[in-house]
Amino acid sequence: MPELSNLLKDRLSRAGRPEVHPDADLLTAYAEKALPATERTQVMEHLSWCSQCRDVVFLTMEPAAEEAAVIAVVPARRRRWFLTPQFGMLAAVCAMAVGIGLVVRVQTANQNASEKSRVQEAKAAQPGVSAGVLGQEPGAGDSRAKDSEIEIRDSKAAGAATSGSAQTASAGKKPERAVSNMPQVASIAPARSDYVNLQLFATASDASFQNTNGSGDLPSAPAPAPAANTLTQAKILTREQSITLADLPGDAGKQNQNVLTLYQPRAGRQSASFADKLVDLGRHVHAKRLGPAISQDAARSFAMATPLPANNALDAADALAAKPSAKSESPGLKESSAFSANGLRGRSNDQDMGSPQWKVDHGKLLKFEDGRGYVEMAGTAGLEFSVVTSSGAEVWAGGSHAALIYSNDAGATWEKITLGDSASGTVVSIVMNGSSVTVKTSANQTWSSQDDGKSWQVK
């Protein structure tokens, strides 16, 4: 930029001696571009001479401009692009690719250890790898907790086995039953992680899982959240039935298949392992969330080889479930809210695209709608809102005079909630935790409900 001479600068700074300054209203209106042209010119004239008022306007304007940039209505074209299903799928694919990469790295790191244990087991049972190895695995001193399992088979898991040529030769052979019943999996390239398969099953409709022995229906998993296309409706293999992997033809043992074994936690047991946390995701599983939530430590804990023999995944999950040391190697997952059931339930105002779905602005309850941005909730006019919390379709919003409303259908209908006769103040905090809800007001009252808001107690 060209320089101004000192004389020019000097004259520019001393040209005016304004004695009358515009008031705060005018300066604000100028910064917000709310003045008519005549007044705007007058204020600009003053600002061109008065450094003090310029300072005020600039200091006033900077954060306001940033906030406006955040909440301003995005041009429709850009917003639509951002919110299109295509972009969502692209984001999901990218996140899955990140997840695959991390899981591959984790498998690679743990491959040697798991290979060594497998070789030892194989030698103890019979030469080479056979189905018996798999059958013995649950009882082979494995310290896994006795939990039911969900097995997902990749029918195209042609990943070369890393333990030997014989295994490699048979790696491509897959149980036909698995293939016929899992069309979604069949489309997945062998090199991709079963982690990816997991996600596809989570989102595909009518996902079903078949055990290898062709037995009848398996006990279904207790579902954390009912949905038509979630893992929670997957058929679960019991530990005993997993032994039937031995029935697989040839030496398509565990290590020759892409199998990601997940554990259904026992009732009451905290979901601590990576596998448990994946199961707990339920219908909240989204590749984008799972990808970033995997920390480097977690990835190293259950690294799988490339390509991905199934047994590595099984071992990885086993390691996490059975060995406390494995858990400690992956602290990131433990703290990761994406894999924590509590974290998922407690997450509020989070959309897949990163924008909060619900928010309160200037006392109005706003909901983010595709293509329209934030719109005020119909039927909520007249209420002065201060806080909103949501989890899935459940939405709690509170405001002045201890006003509290609840919706379990993402705002389609609302129910007014009465805390109690003595409730007062403005609602400043709402925390959801399953069926438990805690509400705090500005009058230092804490109201809690253990039955989804049907009854309340004050502390």
Place this chain on the structure above:
Amino acid sequence: MAKGRLLAGKIDTIRIMNPGSRPVGNATQIARDLYERSGGQRYGLTQDEFCVVLEQVAVKYIPSAAEDERVQFWHELKLEELALARACAAGHDPAWEVFLTRYREKLHDIARGITKEDSSARELADSIYGDLYGTAERDGRRVSRLSFYMGRGSLEGWLRTVVTQEYINRYRKQKRLVSLEEREEDGVQFSAAAPDPVVPADDRLGGAVDEALGKLSAEDRLVLAAYYLDDRTLTEIGRLVGVHESTISRRLEKLVKGLRKQILAGLVTRGMNRAQAEEAMEADVRYLQVDVGKKLQENPAQAFQQGKGSD
């Protein structure tokens, strides 16, 4: 139109009583519409009180406007925030409850954004909050700073401006209050004196510079001052003026080139030849004799006769 007198307590009209004045449309309906839009009822503000506020705002900014201009002006105000602020100033509890909900934390955030430091931000915000509530008294009545809000801009923006002005005023006061010991310890006694005004050796150059600057529009002078005097970035200036930063960059280059041409032309007009004019332009005025010139006594801007000082 002659200056009218304010109607206070009149229920169904918001126009100034001027002989021969003609209400625009149904004044009662207009007043009711404006009151309903403001939502003043839920803040405890009556329609009468709100009409008085509207009159006050119109008298301050457009005292000579016609009726239709006044109605248009009122419709452009931030009516809801104006009602809230004035209801708070009047001491209505429902209004304060809403104000606290919306702006309590925002006030602290604004202060923190300005001071960049938490403890001073809290002190600043608490001080402003006291002014807003009305800790000062005048004629036995509590005076709230919110009664100065006129609804031209948003209430949040107005709060931001008020906090900023208070911060700048405090900063300037602190700069002046330096103890003698501090001055000696910090070496202030060795600090350079404030720069004297720069006076060129040739008065013709000064005249040409003043003439060139005077021909610039207010916006051009503002852009130049913000960039060269305040060291503002192109982005900040662009936001202030409402254009993209690249536009500001191009404008600055064009302005400086244009100023040079104007000054050269001015010097030639004042009797210099081209070579002399260019030499005068290139001379470094820092080493010229300085003198406090009375030509620095420029006429102040006369734009704000109706409002003296800031809030």
